[in-house]
Structures are given as C-alpha cells and as structure tokens.
Amino acid sequence: MDLSMLWYxxxxxxxxxxxxxxxxxxxxxxxxxxxxxxxxxxADLNFVVFNxxxxxxxxxxxxxxxxxxxxxAAETAIAIAIIVNIYRAVGNTDINSVKKMKY
Amino acid sequence: MDSVxxxxxxxxxxxxxxVFSVMAVTSRRILxxxxxxxxxxxxxxxxxxxxxxxxxxxxxxxxxxxxxxxLFVFAILLTRRPGDMSAPLESHRRALGISISVAGCxxxxxxxxxxxxxxxxxxxxxxxxxxxxxxxxxGVAFTGTSRFQYLLPFExxxxxxxxxIIGGVVVARKR
Numbered sequence: 001m002d003l004s005m006l007w008y009x010x011x012x013x014x015x016x017x018x019x020x021x022x023x024x025x026x027x028x029x030x031x032x033x034x035x036x037x038x039x040x041x042x043a044d045l046n047f048v049v050f051n052x053x054x055x056x057x058x059x060x061x062x063x064x065x066x067x068x069x070x071x072x073a074a075e076t077a078i079a080i081a082i083i084v085n086i087y088r089a090v091g092n093t094d095i096n097s098v099k100k101m102k103y
Numbered sequence: 104m105d106s107v108x109x110x111x112x113x114x115x116x117x118x119x120x121x122v123f124s125v126m127a128v129t130s131r132r133i134l135x136x137x138x139x140x141x142x143x144x145x146x147x148x149x150x151x152x153x154x155x156x157x158x159x160x161x162x163x164x165x166x167x168x169x170x171x172x173x174l175f176v177f178a179i180l181l182t183r184r185p186g187d188m189s190a191p192l193e194s195h196r197r198a199l200g201i202s203i204s205v206a207g208c209x210x211x212x213x214x215x216x217x218x219x220x221x222x223x224x225x226x227x228x229x230x231x232x233x234x235x236x237x238x239x240x241x242g243v244a245f246t247g248t249s250r251f252q253y254l255l256p257f258e259x260x261x262x263x264x265x266x267x268i269i270g271g272v273v274v275a276r277k278r
Contacts, residue, residue, distance in 0.1 A: 002105055003226040004226075006215060006216070007113060007117070008150065010212065011117045011120045012112075013212055014120075014121045014125075014208065015143065015209055016208075017125040017208035018124040018125050018127070019128065019205070020200075020203055021128050021201065021204035022127070022129075025128075025196050025199075025200035026189075026193055026198055027190075028133055030175065030179055031128075031133055031136060031189070033175070034137060035127075037167075037171070038127065038128070038140065038143075040146060044147070045147055045150065047152060052154045052155065052269065055237030059241070059244060062156050062236070063244060063245075066200060067253075069163065069166050070166070070263075070264065072171070072259045073166050073171055074168055074263055076171050076175075077174060077267050077268075078267055078270055078271055080174050080271075081274040083178055083276050084181055085275055086170055087181070087266075093182045094182075
C-alpha cells in the first residue's frame with residue numbers, strides 16, 4: 001500500500017469543508033475565527049503536499065506556507081484585538097449584535 | 104511501498120484531523136472548540152514532519168499551536184464566562200451550512216479522484232527523489248535576492264508583524 005498524494009489531500013478537503021460549515025453557521029466571532037483558521041490550515045497543507053509530491057527538488061510550497069503562517073498570526077492578533085474591543089463596546093461577541101463598528 | 108509505521112501514523116493523524124476539525128465547528132462550548140482546533144493544528148504539524156519538512160512542522164507548533172492558541176484562549180476567557188454554551192443553531196442556518204459544505208466537499212473530492220497525476224508516487228519515493236531540505240537551504244532561500252530567494256517578502260513580513268503589534272495595542276487599549 002502506497003501513501004500517494006491523494007491520501008493527504010482528502011483530510012485537507014474535509015477540513016476545508018468543516019471550516020466552511022463553521023463559517024456559515026456560527027455566530028460567535030471567535031468561532032468564526034476558528035473556522036477561518038481551519039480553512040487556512042487546509043490550504044497550507046495543500047501547498048506542502050503538492051510541493052512534496054510534484055516538485056520534490058524545490059521548496060516554494062514550504063516557503064509559501066511559512067509566509068502564510070506568519071500572516072495568519074498577524075491577522076489573528078488584529079482580529080482578536082478588534083473582538084475584545086467590540087466586546088467592551090457592545091457586551092458580547094455575537095455578529096448579529098454588531099450593528100455599527102463606531103460608537 | 105511505504106513502511107507499516109508510516110501508514111499507521113498516517114491513519115492516526117488523518118482520523119484525528121478529520122474528527123477534531125468537525126468537532127471544532129460543531130461544539131457549542133467555545134473553549135472546547137479552541138482545544139479541538141489545537142489538536143487539528145498539532146496533527147497538521149505531524150503531517151509536515153512525516154513529509155520531511157521538519158522546520159515547517161516546528162514553526163507550525165511554535166506559531167500556531169503556541170502563539171495563536173494562547174491568543175484564542177485569552178480572548179475566549181476575556182469575552183465569555185467559562186461553561187457558557189452558545190445558543191443552538193436555527194435549522195435553516197444549519198441546513199444552509201450543511202448543504203454548502205457537503206456540496207463543496209463532494210465537488211472537490213470528485214475533482215481529486217478524476218485527477219490523473221495524483222496516484223503515481225509513494226511517500227518514500229517522493230521524499231527520496233528530492234534532496235532533503237536542510238536548515239542551510241532555508242536560510243539561503245530567505246536571505247538571498249536572486250531567483251527563488253525571498254529576502255524582500257521576508258523583510259515585508261517583519262514590517263507587517265511590527266505594524267500588527269502596534270495596531271493590536273492601538274485597537275485594544277482602553278480609552
């Protein structure tokens with residue numbers, strides 16, 4: 001039995017679908033951010049798997065994933081700062097209760 | 104032919120990844136959802152290690168499982184009481200989410216299974232055919248300016264992280 005490329009792409013597809021489901025259904029902003037991280041993570045996994053199987057001599061997929069991880073860290077930090085700020089202004093982190101961002 | 108240990112490791116990690124990613128988006132306690140997300144991120148880093156990208160797996164653990172998860176847990180504890188459950192989903196919203204995600208999943212899986220080039224190489228061949236990526240290669244790729252070298256994006260990311268620190272402090276400070 002060989003571990004071909006398809007074996008690694010199937011869990012990544014399922015992870016992405018779970019992220020989409022969470023992004024559509026959840027209302028808490030932190031839960032939305034968690035779904036977003038799932039989708040980003042599955043995209044990163046795809047980059048790495050394609051790099052390993054199709055272009056094993058180069059490392060561009062890995063470099064892209066490193067940059068994606070750094071940018072995801074920055075994005076999460078800013079998003080959480082905004083969520084804490086909204087919590088201070090509105091009193092909860094529900095997306096339906098945020099009618100205006102300026103108060 | 105891959106070794107049995109590799110195949111067993113793959114199955115453990117893949118099952119962990121799928122189960123915990125589904126649980127992370129369906130759990131009604133947000134702190135548990137964050138914990139399941141942590142498990143998914145750690146499984147991903149195990150796959151990076153298995154594919155031979157040791158540096159990337161270490162970065163994944165340090166940045167994602169270390170840094171981002173601490174941010175998540177702090178944000179959750181700042182904005183909710185522990186033990187709070189989120190409200191149950193309305194049925195039309197859940198139906199919409201399930202239909203969108205299942206449709207996308209089926210479409211992508213069909214595309215994957217009809218793709219001809221995906222089934223040729225096994226993991227061992229893929230790892231052995233290329234040169235192993237050493238730390239020296241990574242350092243050269245990140246600090247050079249010629250083709251396939253990434254000094255400018257590297258510096259741009261450092262400026263971005265600085266801007267992000269300042270922005271986070273400015274946005275979240277008390278007025």
